[in-house]
Amino acid sequence: STSHLPDLMHTVEKAGQLNKTKIAEGGRKLRKSWTSSWLVLAGNSLMFYKDPKVAAEWTPASSRPESSVDLRGARIEWAKDLSSKRNVIHFRTVTGNEYLLQSDSEVISQDWYQAIKGVIRRLVSC
Numbered sequence: 001s002t003s004h005l006p007d008l009m010h011t012v013e014k015a016g017q018l019n020k021t022k023i024a025e026g027g028r029k030l031r032k033s034w035t036s037s038w039l040v041l042a043g044n045s046l047m048f049y050k051d052p053k054v055a056a057e058w059t060p061a062s063s064r065p066e067s068s069v070d071l072r073g074a075r076i077e078w079a080k081d082l083s084s085k086r087n088v089i090h091f092r093t094v095t096g097n098e099y100l101l102q103s104d105s106e107v108i109s110q111d112w113y114q115a116i117k118g119v120i121r122r123l124v125s126c
């Protein structure tokens with residue numbers, strides 16, 4: 001069904017490319033596997049899509065998310081000692097799924113950090 005799409009189109013707060021690896025599932029450590037991912041911040045969710053070939057042509061209707069996480073109760077911090085890469089965000093859901101999100105651009109990483117943190121804060125006060 002595509003009934004969620006009109007709603008999603010109105011609530012997309014931010015979308016763009018980041019490098020991503022999941023490092024834990026339900027608190028269990030996973031082997032890192034960095035991939036380029038298209039992130040969409042909308043409503044209470046952070047969604048991960050396949051990286052589109054032409055970023056400017058992406059719309060919420062282009063494809064379905066590969067996965068999605070609930071931002072309620074999530075935590076975000078700058079990763080220290082978790083990667084050799086720079087500008088790495090450490091993100092953890094309430095269910096114990098952990099991700100590293102990274103861009104070589106400090107500005108891009110900072111923007112995502114602030115945007116995700118903003119949504120998490122907003123949800124705390126709901």
Ligand code: I3P
Binds near residue numbers: 031032034083084
């Ligand atoms: C991992 C891969 C990652 C690296 C990770 C390696 O090896 O090279 O890029 O993390 O380091 O284990 P493999 O490809 O063999 O799975 P960073 O790039 O984030 O440093 P780690 O094991 O020290 O976390």
